[in-house]
Amino acid sequence: MKYVSLLLSIAVLVIAPFFGEIAVNIQQIFNPASSSSMLFWEIRFPRVIVAFCSGAILALAGLVFQSVFRNPLTTPFTLGVASGATLGTALAIVFFGGILFWQYALSFFGALLTVAVLFLLSRSLKSAQTSSLLLVGIALSFFYSAALMVLYYLSDFEQSYSIVRFTMGSLNIVGFDTAYPIIIVSLLFLASIHLLRKPLRLLLTSLDFAFLKGVHVTRLVMSLLLLTSLAVALCVSVVGPIGFVGLIVPHIIKLLYRRSSDMLILPTFFYGGIFLVACDLVARNLGAASDIPIGVVTSFLGGPFFIYLILHRHKGSR
Amino acid sequence: MLHVADLTCQILKNVSFTLREGENLTILGNNGSGKTTLARALCHLLPSQNIFLEGKNMGEIASHLRSQAINYIPTTLDIYDEYLSVSDYLELNQFESADSRKREEILEVLEIEHLKDSPCQSLSSGESSLLLIAGAMLHRAQYTILDEPTANLDQAKKVKIYRLLKSGSYFQNTIIITHDLNLAYKLGYDVLYLEEGSARFFGSCGDFFDPSRLEGCFGNAVQNIGGNFVVNYDEIR
Numbered sequence: 001m002k003y004v005s006l007l008l009s010i011a012v013l014v015i016a017p018f019f020g021e022i023a024v025n026i027q028q029i030f031n032p033a034s035s036s037s038m039l040f041w042e043i044r045f046p047r048v049i050v051a052f053c054s055g056a057i058l059a060l061a062g063l064v065f066q067s068v069f070r071n072p073l074t075t076p077f078t079l080g081v082a083s084g085a086t087l088g089t090a091l092a093i094v095f096f097g098g099i100l101f102w103q104y105a106l107s108f109f110g111a112l113l114t115v116a117v118l119f120l121l122s123r124s125l126k127s128a129q130t131s132s133l134l135l136v137g138i139a140l141s142f143f144y145s146a147a148l149m150v151l152y153y154l155s156d157f158e159q160s161y162s163i164v165r166f167t168m169g170s171l172n173i174v175g176f177d178t179a180y181p182i183i184i185v186s187l188l189f190l191a192s193i194h195l196l197r198k199p200l201r202l203l204l205t206s207l208d209f210a211f212l213k214g215v216h217v218t219r220l221v222m223s224l225l226l227l228t229s230l231a232v233a234l235c236v237s238v239v240g241p242i243g244f245v246g247l248i249v250p251h252i253i254k255l256l257y258r259r260s261s262d263m264l265i266l267p268t269f270f271y272g273g274i275f276l277v278a279c280d281l282v283a284r285n286l287g288a289a290s291d292i293p294i295g296v297v298t299s300f301l302g303g304p305f306f307i308y309l310i311l312h313r314h315k316g317s318r
Numbered sequence: 319m320l321h322v323a324d325l326t327c328q329i330l331k332n333v334s335f336t337l338r339e340g341e342n343l344t345i346l347g348n349n350g351s352g353k354t355t356l357a358r359a360l361c362h363l364l365p366s367q368n369i370f371l372e373g374k375n376m377g378e379i380a381s382h383l384r385s386q387a388i389n390y391i392p393t394t395l396d397i398y399d400e401y402l403s404v405s406d407y408l409e410l411n412q413f414e415s416a417d418s419r420k421r422e423e424i425l426e427v428l429e430i431e432h433l434k435d436s437p438c439q440s441l442s443s444g445e446s447s448l449l450l451i452a453g454a455m456l457h458r459a460q461y462t463i464l465d466e467p468t469a470n471l472d473q474a475k476k477v478k479i480y481r482l483l484k485s486g487s488y489f490q491n492t493i494i495i496t497h498d499l500n501l502a503y504k505l506g507y508d509v510l511y512l513e514e515g516s517a518r519f520f521g522s523c524g525d526f527f528d529p530s531r532l533e534g535c536f537g538n539a540v541q542n543i544g545g546n547f548v549v550n551y552d553e554i555r
Contacts, residue, residue: 070398202410204399208363208392213410213457214385260402 001256009274013052016277017044020284021291046179050238051171051280051294052273053179053186055245057235059272060193060265061228062246063253067204067261068224069122073134075246076111076232079118080140082243084110085236087144087151090163092237094155098162104181107237111229114140119225123218169240169295171280182238189231190269196224201262242276242295244302249275251305320360320388320461320491325368328355329515337461337508343493344502344523346535347512353495354393356512357463360493361390386413389459393466395446397438404433404441404449411456424452427482443470451479455488463493468501480504499540499547503527511535 017040018024024044028036062075069079076082088110089103096102117140122133148167152160173179193200199220202210211217235242249272253264276294279301283292320337329352337343345353358364362376362384369376371387379387397407408421425431428448433441441449447470454462468476480501482488496502502509502523509526511519518535519526526532532540532547541550 067398201406204397204402205407205410206396206398208390208396209410211363211381212361212385212389213413214382216381254401258401260399260406 012274012278016048016281019281020044042175046173046176047171048277050173050179050182051276053182054235054239055276056269056273057186057189057231058245059249060269061232063250063261063268064193064224064228066250067200068221077243077246078134079137081111081114081229082232082236082241083141083144084114085233086167086241087147089237090148090151093162094151094159103237107233108230111233115225115229166240168293169242171239171294178238185231185234192227193265197262197265204261242298244298245272245276248302248305319372321370323368325359325366327359327364327366330355331515333517335510335520342491342507343510344505344507345495345510346502351512352515353512354465357390357465357495360463361388386459388461389454389457390463391450391454391465395450400437400439402438403435404438407438408452408456411453424455428452447471461491462489465495468498
């Protein structure tokens with residue numbers, strides 16, 4: 001099963017850049033003068049890379065949040081961290097004319113503000129009450145969408161359009177310049193979570209247990225949340241809020257591998273990437289006129305799965 | 319040396335006692351009298367400034383040194399990850415080396431080697447208690463606090479744990495919280511009796527099990543029949 005899915009994933013990864021609205025002539029891709037080469041190296045290839053890195057970040061972020069908050073439904077999206085980043089980016093679009101630096105900066109700020117609120121609340125709530133924390137996350141998300149409505153109201157037609165397209169999630173990348181930050185951040189994120197896997201594993205038992213084994217729990221939780229939120233914020237500011245990846249992928253990987261979550265860091269990262277590449281492949285090839293927004297595809301797949309998960313939550317974890 | 323100086327936190331009121339190297343302690347008391355709260359304060363899960371280890375304030379000891387000095391074993395096993403197995407859990411209790419022979423030896427001593435690969439969440443409450451004790455034996459802190467270790471065990475297992483504690487070969491200093499007066503009596507550790515958060519008695523086991531004191535603490539609920547303490551279901555008040 002594992003080998004089959006691994007082979008299938010590599011196949012998806014390899015064929016993904018060749019399919020799209022306009023066919024790529026395989027013989028021409030190494031000929032710099034041809035339009036096929038241009039299409040392949042400047043558009044399709046970076047797009048697949050960005051899709052892979054974003055999916056990987058979002059999935060691993062989901063795994064980390066689920067482990068830290070000890071709840072299968074917590075992800076940066078269900079807790080409002082991604083909505084904070086989205087609002088930040090939308091603010092940058094309206095007030096700073098979409099300058100990349102401000103998009104990143106405000107997105108970071110939105111995500112960090114949200115995570116700070118959640119962290120302070122999680123300390124005053126008892127550890128068993130993660131469901132209250134989820135409710136707080138949902139309340140924050142509503143607050144952010146209301147603020148987003150105000151932004152629509154304030155912005156002109158062109159700005160509104162770019163905010164709408166942005167919130168749908170988009171992998172329309174041209175060239176490698178926008179791809180570099182997300183490649184670097186995804187690899188750094190993977191490496192840092194991998195380095196923290198031993199204390200993370202202690203956290204997977206209970207917070208008290210980790211404390212008694214000498215882990216500085218507050219410091220560990222804070223650094224995990226900080227790293228994750230920064231990675232997610234960058235991801236959101238580049239490709240928009242692509243929902244459900246962080247929720248579905250860790251659960252599928254857990255069902256597939258049946259190992260404790262600290263062993264699933266690399267598989268979650270890899271299959272998260274593959275999942276988004278596959279969704280993007282669908283999005284690019286279903287629509288007749290133009291691409292279906294990627295967020296629509298992941299949400300169509302993720303929505304029903306989310307409901308399934310809520311209905312079956314009591315079986316797996318108590 | 320573990321020294322508690324006038325500890326007042328949550329329900330606890332002015333609790334003081336000292337445990338010297340090589341001494342063990344039994345904590346007794348009714349439900350809600352503060353036994354677990356005291357245990358959590360001792361290992362700094364509840365931060366306080368009143369616990370001293372070898373004269374040093376517990377709050378100022380580096381966390382990895384503290385974890386080697388004191389360990390607390392709760393009554394129930396709390397594990398979030400549904401796929402964490404028994405041997406994974408035991409490995410997490412080993413500090414220096416992940417020596418699998420040591421793990422297997424302890425599983426064998428507790429007769430739970432058949433559970434080695436089971437997920438921790440699938441264990442029964444008795445098996446969970448044994449796993450908790452196994453973890454404590456691997457951790458082997460200077461002071462190990464066991465919170466009702468025998469409450470969920472069958473009779474034969476209770477005897478096994480008693481012998482294990484008595485042998486002294488797997489734990490250094492033990493602090494045991496229990497409702498089992500027979501166990502407390504047979505272990506012969508010093509006794510701390512808590513009542514509504516205050517230490518009503520702290521002294522030797524022999525002094526505590528004096529008939530008049532026993533009646534003062536438990537009324538008619540306990541009867542001494544031939545050196546065994548039996549719950550008296552007929553005569554309560």
